[in-house]
Amino acid sequence: MTPQDLQSLLALQSKDLTLLQLKKEAAGIPERQAQRKAQLSDAVQAREQSLAQVNACENAIKQVELDVESKQEQIAKYKTQQIDAPTNEVYHALEREISTAGEVISGLEDKELEEMGRLEEAKAALEAAKEAEKAAREAADQDVAVLEERLETIRATFAEVKEERQVLAEDLDPEIRDRYMTLLTKKQEAVLVPIKGKTCGACHMTVSPQILHDAHSGQKWTVCSYCGVLLYDPSIL
Numbered sequence: 426m427t428p429q430d431l432q433s434l435l436a437l438q439s440k441d442l443t444l445l446q447l448k449k450e451a452a453g454i455p456e457r458q459a460q461r462k463a464q465l466s467d468a469v470q471a472r473e474q475s476l477a478q479v480n481a482c483e484n485a486i487k488q489v490e491l492d493v494e495s496k497q498e499q500i501a502k503y504k505t506q507q508i509d510a511p512t513n514e515v516y517h518a519l520e521r522e523i524s525t526a527g528e529v530i531s532g533l534e535d536k537e538l539e540e541m542g543r544l545e546e547a548k549a550a551l552e553a554a555k556e557a558e559k560a561a562r563e564a565a566d567q568d569v570a571v572l573e574e575r576l577e578t579i580r581a582t583f584a585e586v587k588e589e590r591q592v593l594a595e596d597l598d599p600e601i602r603d604r605y606m607t608l609l610t611k612k613q614e615a616v617l618v619p620i621k622g623k624t625c626g627a628c629h630m631t632v633s634p635q636i637l638h639d640a641h642s643g644q645k646w647t648v649c650s651y652c653g654v655l656l657y658d659p660s661i662l
């Protein structure tokens with residue numbers, strides 16, 4: 426390739442590599458956004474666990490209250506039975522039942538107080554978990570929005586660079602351009618590569634003396650026989 430063709434093709438390749446890099450970055454953004462949102466799951470789980478704890482305490486209190494009510498009904502029944510007690514013995518037996526039920530109620534009330542204390546703690550923990558989740562969600566939303574902005578910037582830059590590469594491509598020898606495009610489409614990375622020392626700048630294999638000579642004298646095609654990239658001699662530029 427003549428130094429002029431080489432320079433034009435290098436300029437085009439520089440734009441194309443930018444386009445490839447932008448495309449790759451843009452393609453990765455939705456996944457990065459999804460990952461960022463998925464990081465919220467710890468905070469969500471913590472809030473759900475706190476809520477379950479609050480519900481468990483509330484249910485326990487309800488159950489205790491039902492038990493108290495049932496004991497109170499029992500006591501009322503015993504008292505009614507006492508009125509009709511046929512003997513003193515029966516009357517005193519009922520009295521003992523009433524007393525036992527009263528003790529059970531007293532125990533249940535202690536339990537209710539304990540559960541209420543636990544409920545207060547669980548409610549405070551739930552509020553804290555809600556706050557933590559809110560903060561985590563805001564941070565994640567902000568990161569997702571920043572990535573969205575980056576995506577917009579990439580789209581705008583991509584359009585600009587694409588236009589610039591079109592202008593460069595039009596000035597190129599069609600044969601060179603087509604061969605370059607075929608290679609670029611296949612490899613999706615730099616395909617016009619300098620010879621470094623006596624090795625291919627892409628695969629680092631030693632280049633034959635013939636290719637070194639051809640590249641140095643500006644022959645049209647100097648292809649690496651190992652990896653297939655187009656080689657050029659940077660000293661001719």
Ligand SMILES: [Zn+2]
Binds near residue numbers: 630652
């Ligand atoms: Zn190579």
